Amino acid sequence: MSANETVAYEVVPLTPIWTAGVKGCDRIHETAIIGSLRFWYETVIRALGGQACSPIDKDYHRSPRGKKCGLETTRTGDIEKLCPACRMFGCTGWSRKFFLRVKKEPQIQRITASTHHHKLKRTIKIPIGDFWGPLTVEFRFLKKCDPEERQILRFIWETLLAKYVGMGGKVAQGGGLFRVVNLKGKFIEADEEKANEELKDWVARACQAVNAQWNDPDFELNKALFREYSLEFSSQISSLLFHRNVCSNHEVQGESNIIDLWGRYGVLPIAHEIRRAIRGTFTNQAKRHHVFGSTDRNGDEASHVSVSHCFREGNSGREVHFRVAYFLDDGFGMTDVNAIEKNLLNKSRLEGFLNPKGKAGLIQNLGMISGKSRTGEDLLRDEL
Ligand SMILES: [Zn+2]
Ligand SMILES: [Zn+2]
Structure with a gap:
C-alpha cells in the first residue's frame, strides 16, 4: 500500500469524549486520540513479545538516554533502533507515520452535573464531557508502513477502542466510547493479513536492534x-x-x-x-x-x-x-x-x-x- 492513502471512519459517540484538560476545549484535539492509539499500540507490541517505551510513564522524560527512543540522525539503520511504537508514532527526531484528523466538527455540548463540594460548602457544576453528534476520524499514511504495522493499528482502532475501551481521556471514569457506523478505505488488503504467530515474528525482528529495557507497564x-x-x-x-x-x-x-x-x-x-x-x-x-x-x-x-x-x-x-x-x-x-x-x-x-x-x-x-x-x-x- 502506498503512502498518502486515507482511511475514514464515521463514528457516533456513545459516551462523552474528552480530548482536553478539565476546563474543556473548543474542538476535538487529535492528540488525545493519538495518545489512546499509542498507549494500546504499546500494549499490543508487548503482548506480542516485543518492547515499547511509554511516553506516559512518569519516569520517561527523566530517563537517561538509552532508556527511551530518539534519533540523533536519520541514517538508515538508526530507525531500526527505535521501538516499534516510536517507529509508528514518532519520537525525538522521527515523525509519526500517519496523520490523524477529525473532520466534520461535531455539534458541541458541554455536559455538567451538580455536586456538593465539601470544602467549598456549596453546590458546584462539574463537567462530565463534551462533544456530541457524529464525527469523522481520518487516518492518512504519510510514510511507508509494514502491513503488520497497519494491521496492529487497525486492531487497536476498530476493535480495542471502538468496541471496548473508547478514546481520549477519562475513559476509566466513563468517557470515550463510540461506535463505527461507516468506513471508507482500508488499512490493509485481505491477503496482507498475518496470523498471530507471524506478527510475533515480525515484532521479534522489529525489536532486534532495540537495546533498551523499559519499565514494566501497568497494563498488559x-x-x-x-x-x-x-x-x-x-x-x-x-x-x-x-x-x-x-x-x-x-x-x-x-x-x-x-x-x-x-x-x-x-x-x-x-x-x-x-x-x-x-x-x-x-x-x-x-x-x-x-x-x-x-x-x-x-x-x-x-x-x-x-x-x-x-x-x-x-x-x-x-x-x-x-x-x-x-x-x-x-x-x-x-x-x-x-x-x-x-x-x-x-x-x-x-x-x-x-x-x-x-x-x-x-x-x-x-x-x-x-x-x-x-x-x-x-x-x-x-x-x-
Ligand atoms: Zn520507543
Ligand atoms: Zn457534604
Missing part, C-alpha cells in the same frame, strides 16, 4: 478482561430523577441537563455511581488504591478498573448497557474481579448510590452479558 493486554453489563430500570429512564452525590448528606435532585442528555443522545452518565458501588469491595486502602486508582493527579491512569457511562440499548426506554475493563496484574486477580462483580450486580447496592433516599426497586435487572465477555487474549487471537 493479554491480562485484560472486558465485560459488558445490562442495566434495566423498572420505569422509563426519562421519568427518573438522577442526581450525583459526592456526599450522601447533600442531595442534588433533578439534573435537567442529564435528563436532556438521555433524551437527545441516549447517555446516562452514572459511571461515577457505579464506581462508588464497587469501590468498597476492598476495605484495605492500599488494595483499593491499587485497583481503582488514587485521587491524586495521576489517578486516571492508575485505575485498573475502567467503568463506562451507560448508553441506551434497545427501544424500551428502560435499558442501558455499560462496559467495564479490568486490567489484571500481580496485585489484582480473578478472585478480586469476582468480588467486584458480586457488588456490581447487587441491585440494591447500586440503587443506594443512585438514589440514596429513594425507594428500593429502582432497578429491575442487572446482569453481565456473557456473549460480550472477552479477555485480551481472546481479542488478540480472534480479532487482531
Whole structure:
C-alpha cells in the first residue's frame, strides 16, 4: 500500500469524549486520540513479545538516554533502533507515520452535573464531557508502513477502542466510547493479513536492534478482561430523577441537563455511581488504591478498573448497557474481579448510590452479558 492513502471512519459517540484538560476545549484535539492509539499500540507490541517505551510513564522524560527512543540522525539503520511504537508514532527526531484528523466538527455540548463540594460548602457544576453528534476520524499514511504495522493499528482502532475501551481521556471514569457506523478505505488488503504467530515474528525482528529495557507497564493486554453489563430500570429512564452525590448528606435532585442528555443522545452518565458501588469491595486502602486508582493527579491512569457511562440499548426506554475493563496484574486477580462483580450486580447496592433516599426497586435487572465477555487474549487471537 502506498503512502498518502486515507482511511475514514464515521463514528457516533456513545459516551462523552474528552480530548482536553478539565476546563474543556473548543474542538476535538487529535492528540488525545493519538495518545489512546499509542498507549494500546504499546500494549499490543508487548503482548506480542516485543518492547515499547511509554511516553506516559512518569519516569520517561527523566530517563537517561538509552532508556527511551530518539534519533540523533536519520541514517538508515538508526530507525531500526527505535521501538516499534516510536517507529509508528514518532519520537525525538522521527515523525509519526500517519496523520490523524477529525473532520466534520461535531455539534458541541458541554455536559455538567451538580455536586456538593465539601470544602467549598456549596453546590458546584462539574463537567462530565463534551462533544456530541457524529464525527469523522481520518487516518492518512504519510510514510511507508509494514502491513503488520497497519494491521496492529487497525486492531487497536476498530476493535480495542471502538468496541471496548473508547478514546481520549477519562475513559476509566466513563468517557470515550463510540461506535463505527461507516468506513471508507482500508488499512490493509485481505491477503496482507498475518496470523498471530507471524506478527510475533515480525515484532521479534522489529525489536532486534532495540537495546533498551523499559519499565514494566501497568497494563498488559493479554491480562485484560472486558465485560459488558445490562442495566434495566423498572420505569422509563426519562421519568427518573438522577442526581450525583459526592456526599450522601447533600442531595442534588433533578439534573435537567442529564435528563436532556438521555433524551437527545441516549447517555446516562452514572459511571461515577457505579464506581462508588464497587469501590468498597476492598476495605484495605492500599488494595483499593491499587485497583481503582488514587485521587491524586495521576489517578486516571492508575485505575485498573475502567467503568463506562451507560448508553441506551434497545427501544424500551428502560435499558442501558455499560462496559467495564479490568486490567489484571500481580496485585489484582480473578478472585478480586469476582468480588467486584458480586457488588456490581447487587441491585440494591447500586440503587443506594443512585438514589440514596429513594425507594428500593429502582432497578429491575442487572446482569453481565456473557456473549460480550472477552479477555485480551481472546481479542488478540480472534480479532487482531
Ligand atoms: Zn520507543
Ligand atoms: Zn457534604
